[in-house]
Amino acid sequence: MLIIGEKINSSIKSVATAIETKDEDFVQKLAIEQVTAGADMLDVNAGIFVDREVELLPWLVKKVQEVADVPLCIDSPNPEALKAALPLHRGKALVNSISLEAGRYNSIVPVVKEFGASVVALCMDEHGIPHNADGRVEIACRLAEKLRSDGVSYDDIYFDVLVQPISVDITFGIAALETIRGIRKCLPGTHTTCGLSNVSFGLPERKLLNSAFAATLVAYGMDTFIIDPLDPRIMAMVMATRALSGQDEFCEDYLKAFRSGKLKW
């Protein structure tokens, strides 16, 4: 299981200010805190600065990796920003994201290949996001085939199963869960992920819903979590469900987390 810390994201106001003013102390503190809390990888995003992303994304990569010895998930659909950021990255980066939309696929995959990165692949195409799991799994199969023929191995593909709010349609939670099951069955060796907090949009007690959803995602076999590792309840829920679903031999990681005081909830 891979935990990707989501906090260094320009859609968060305080982070946007820090990126805009190149406040490296702020950004580096956020990096260290997330790794200390258990993140295996950190997301970096400067997406709201459309005109300055080519300058700011490489700065983020450099500053974060100065203090955090983990690989980064470089979160941009902009090939120029990626081309500027990836040469500064140490280790194997994860590029977020492509889809089966031709423009997006064709501009990003060559960059992914050039720098030997992994890639997040959204289960959608030109027609948008299929309503049910079967449609998303079918897109995942076509994406996997295309990526393999373009030289990207299964182990480097992270399918985003695309979580939408259950307040809009009550079937959106189960659609994401069944997409995970379908991809695990049809495309073994690839990975699955999602932005899980979308699920609770528009409802009260969002952290309760997000924590419960995290547990069900673990049980359905999702292996890559883009979450806030500073939220102790969501981390505790993920650790607990890993053990409950047979993914933590002898409950070793669960007991280690307990002993180091990380199972507060």
Next chain:
Amino acid sequence: MLIIGEKINSSIKSVATAIETKDEDFVQKLAIEQVTAGADMLDVNAGIFVDREVELLPWLVKKVQEVADVPLCIDSPNPEALKAALPLHRGKALVNSISLEAGRYNSIVPVVKEFGASVVALCMDEHGIPHNADGRVEIACRLAEKLRSDGVSYDDIYFDVLVQPISVDITFGIAALETIRGIRKCLPGTHTTCGLSNVSFGLPERKLLNSAFAATLVAYGMDTFIIDPLDPRIMAMVMATRALSGQDEFCEDYLKAFRSGKLKW
């Protein structure tokens, strides 16, 4: 989904004392509290009083139903105690439990039939509990066939998928979950349940594990929960996961629980 309140059980010391001394105030308070917290049914158990169960179990049924307008899960393997208790019960009782063990099956099923009760059927036989899900589903199929030929309809069968501690064997959690999936697939129309807190025996932060397991059980389709409805976190987790897994149209019950202050966790 059916929530069965588990607290009127003689294995809890304070409850045993109340049953032994026929402290009806204590027992009735526990009944009212559980129904107020959301229990649809209440478990009653006087099992530790082996020599007095025939006297105490009917007393429990009478006293609980005097104040709680819900059916009861009558928890005893003793046909004499059941024969004494069931005539006093109003509504459709659930008898807990039988298994494929011949002695147990043959002594209890006629009583279940006589009083038109439902029955909890443990997924085990003379050889004990199968280690994996396939073995348990196979027993469930044989039990369903036998019960049907003895005149018990599918809707009256509640399979206990048998939860054992993950501290003993890390595969015990997934065995229970996959048994639920198997029974839903092979025996539609029947119900599934379990004593979920066994899963965390021997580990720290048991309530965390129990809550996370409750979420995964809901997502795998278990429909009958024998739990402590006075534990707000486990109830919140069950309500949240019902909505997340598409079982709560328009999130109606979730929002109702929120508005009445029941989503505290």
